[in-house]
Amino acid sequence: MVALWSSRPVGIVGLGLIGGSLGLDLQALGVEVRALVHREATAKRARQRGLATSVATEPEVLRDCGLVVLALPLDRLLAPGPGLVQALPPQAVLTDVGSVKEPVARCWQALAGARFVPGHPMAGTAQAGVEAGVPGLFRDRPWVATPSPQTDPAALEAVRSLAESVGARWLTCGAEDHDRAVALISHLPVLVGAALLQTAAALAAPGGPSPSPPPALVRALASSGFADTTRVGGGNPELGLLMARCNREALLAALDRYRQEMEHLDQLVRSEDWDSLAAVLQSSQVLRPEFLQGG
Amino acid sequence: MVALWSSRPVGIVGLGLIGGSLGLDLQALGVEVRALVHREATAKRARQRGLATSVATEPEVLRDCGLVVLALPLDRLLAPGPGLVQALPPQAVLTDVGSVKEPVARCWQALAGARFVPGHPMAGTAQAGVEAGVPGLFRDRPWVATPSPQTDPAALEAVRSLAESVGARWLTCGAEDHDRAVALISHLPVLVGAALLQTAAALAAPGGPSPSPPPALVRALASSGFADTTRVGGGNPELGLLMARCNREALLAALDRYRQEMEHLDQLVRSEDWDSLAAVLQSSQVLRPEFLQGG
Numbered sequence: 001m002v003a004l005w006s007s008r009p010v011g012i013v014g015l016g017l018i019g020g021s022l023g024l025d026l027q028a029l030g031v032e033v034r035a036l037v038h039r040e041a042t043a044k045r046a047r048q049r050g051l052a053t054s055v056a057t058e059p060e061v062l063r064d065c066g067l068v069v070l071a072l073p074l075d076r077l078l079a080p081g082p083g084l085v086q087a088l089p090p091q092a093v094l095t096d097v098g099s100v101k102e103p104v105a106r107c108w109q110a111l112a113g114a115r116f117v118p119g120h121p122m123a124g125t126a127q128a129g130v131e132a133g134v135p136g137l138f139r140d141r142p143w144v145a146t147p148s149p150q151t152d153p154a155a156l157e158a159v160r161s162l163a164e165s166v167g168a169r170w171l172t173c174g175a176e177d178h179d180r181a182v183a184l185i186s187h188l189p190v191l192v193g194a195a196l197l198q199t200a201a202a203l204a205a206p207g208g209p210s211p212s213p214p215p216a217l218v219r220a221l222a223s224s225g226f227a228d229t230t231r232v233g234g235g236n237p238e239l240g241l242l243m244a245r246c247n248r249e250a251l252l253a254a255l256d257r258y259r260q261e262m263e264h265l266d267q268l269v270r271s272e273d274w275d276s277l278a279a280v281l282q283s284s285q286v287l288r289p290e291f292l293q294g295g
Numbered sequence: 296m297v298a299l300w301s302s303r304p305v306g307i308v309g310l311g312l313i314g315g316s317l318g319l320d321l322q323a324l325g326v327e328v329r330a331l332v333h334r335e336a337t338a339k340r341a342r343q344r345g346l347a348t349s350v351a352t353e354p355e356v357l358r359d360c361g362l363v364v365l366a367l368p369l370d371r372l373l374a375p376g377p378g379l380v381q382a383l384p385p386q387a388v389l390t391d392v393g394s395v396k397e398p399v400a401r402c403w404q405a406l407a408g409a410r411f412v413p414g415h416p417m418a419g420t421a422q423a424g425v426e427a428g429v430p431g432l433f434r435d436r437p438w439v440a441t442p443s444p445q446t447d448p449a450a451l452e453a454v455r456s457l458a459e460s461v462g463a464r465w466l467t468c469g470a471e472d473h474d475r476a477v478a479l480i481s482h483l484p485v486l487v488g489a490a491l492l493q494t495a496a497a498l499a500a501p502g503g504p505s506p507s508p509p510p511a512l513v514r515a516l517a518s519s520g521f522a523d524t525t526r527v528g529g530g531n532p533e534l535g536l537l538m539a540r541c542n543r544e545a546l547l548a549a550l551d552r553y554r555q556e557m558e559h560l561d562q563l564v565r566s567e568d569w570d571s572l573a574a575v576l577q578s579s580q581v582l583r584p585e586f587l588q589g590g
Binding site: 122124141142144171173176177178180181182184185186188189190191192193194195196197198199200201202203204211212213214217218219220221222223224225226227228229230231232233234235236237238240241244245248251252253254255256257258259261262263264265266269270272274277278280281282283284285287288289290291292293 | 496
């Protein structure tokens with residue numbers, strides 16, 4: 001089928017990792033991309049990098065767009081300026097890229113109605129800003145939409161077509177299910193890794209609790225296992241904070257269960273119940289590839 | 296200097312990941328490697344793979360070796376058969392590769408005295424067995440020795456020379472400091488990751504606690520962040536179990552502090568103290584490269 005959006009320019013609001021990468025991929029497909037950014041310095045750099053066909057700080061740039069991707073951080077998505085809302089073309093399909101869906105869906109369905117499609121392309125998060133966009137970011141990665149019964153099916157189809165055109169794997173689910181799932185597999189790991197870094201820092205601090213291993217030794221021995229376990233926990237703090245703020249309830253439920261699992265492991269080590277600990281570690285080895293088979 | 300061990304064959308007991316990799320690297324340097332393994336099937340496969348110059352299941356193979364590397368799992372290191380102990384050449388330098396040092400040092404310094412050098416090459420652990428050995432495993436990785444005041448300085452120097460010949464970064468420290476450091480940066484991450492896998496499995500189970508996200512959705516969305524955070528937690532269960540058994544006290548101290556850090560984060564999310572959560576995440580982002588600068 002001919003993509004519903006391909007005959008008119010696509011708008012992108014924000015040219016960070018997601019917006020910039022999308023701009024590069026769409027232009028490579030021959031699509032005209034019009035981007036709105038906040039600062040003139042960003043616009044200048046985005047033009048140098050070729051992230052969009054045209055880049056402006058004035059909302060008029062979005063006029064004539066048939067589909068607009070709101071590639072903004074969660075806090076700006078949840079408190080959009082009136083200038084932005086008024087400048088969005090009245091008939092355009094709208095979608096976002098926020099990593100928490102229920103509050104975004106509530107906010108934007110109230111603002112824009114059936115033409116808003118809550119979306120979440122699940123792509124890397126280590127980089128941010130106008131330098132972060134890269135071609136091919138979405139290839140084989142999930143792009144989740146969380147339509148409600150009110151969502152316009154044609155708008156949903158337009159966003160699906162956009163996502164699939166850049167190689168993403170399209171999925172739909174309910175907004176609350178999405179938020180509970182990402183609390184478990186994306187937001188909880190941030191806190192788990194951050195706590196591990198804080199633990200290592202506290203126990204290996206100069207003048208820390210005795211007996212402590214020397215800080216220089218801990219640093220010298222920290223290797224790939226520690227690096228991997230702490231990667232997202234030592235990642236972008238603004239992103240981690242927004243996830244926790246916007247997905248607090250689901251994150252608290254995940255934290256609660258995680259505490260139980262850690263207490264169970266602690267108890268097994270404390271009581272030297274090695275058979276039970278072996279069983280947990282064996283089941284963990286089996287579980288991991290099951291969770292990652294879709295990734 | 297001429298390496299103290301290079302004029303005579305080097306013995307290796309066990310041809311798993313560490314023993315097999317060491318055999319490959321030493322032979323590439325022109326060293327004669329004599330290996331002792333437990334089973335004839337292992338010996339046959341090790342010969343096919345060329346892991347040592349000669350491989351046998353009889354301890355006599357180690358006769359004439361000037362240095363013997365005990366590349367055995369922790370449980371076998373801590374309960375060596377009398378056949379092995381008697382067959383070790385009486386004047387040879389002995390070293391091991393166990394990931395916990397205090398109990399190994401205690402056991403083997405009693406058995407072999409000053410010529411035993413407790414060692415720990417910190418190389419990847421995902422693979423095990425006779426198929427696991429690869430060339431270049433030790434290059435730029437730490438190889439830690441934990442000599443005591445009784446350790447023969449010439450024996451220590453021989454092991455250092457061996458480690459450096461295969462490209463490892465040589466370090467020495469006390470056995471207890473080593474064990475506390477690896478509890479933090481290697482053994483705690485195993486339990487942290489295992490608990491995360493168990494949490495995801497429990498909350499996304501069919502018929503699990505309501506409200507639960509659908510298991511298929513959780514599996515579809517689990518991506519690189521979840522994969523990295525759980526890599527060592529979903530790793531070799533035998534190894535994880537041995538680490539916990541042999542380093543129980545240091546691991547319990549690390550678990551205790553980790554619980555405090557997780558409780559602190561939980562409390563910040565629960566009380567919506569976003570400024571403090573932002574501060575923790577910011578400090579985690581700064582801490583991580585500090586810990587990994589040596590790696």
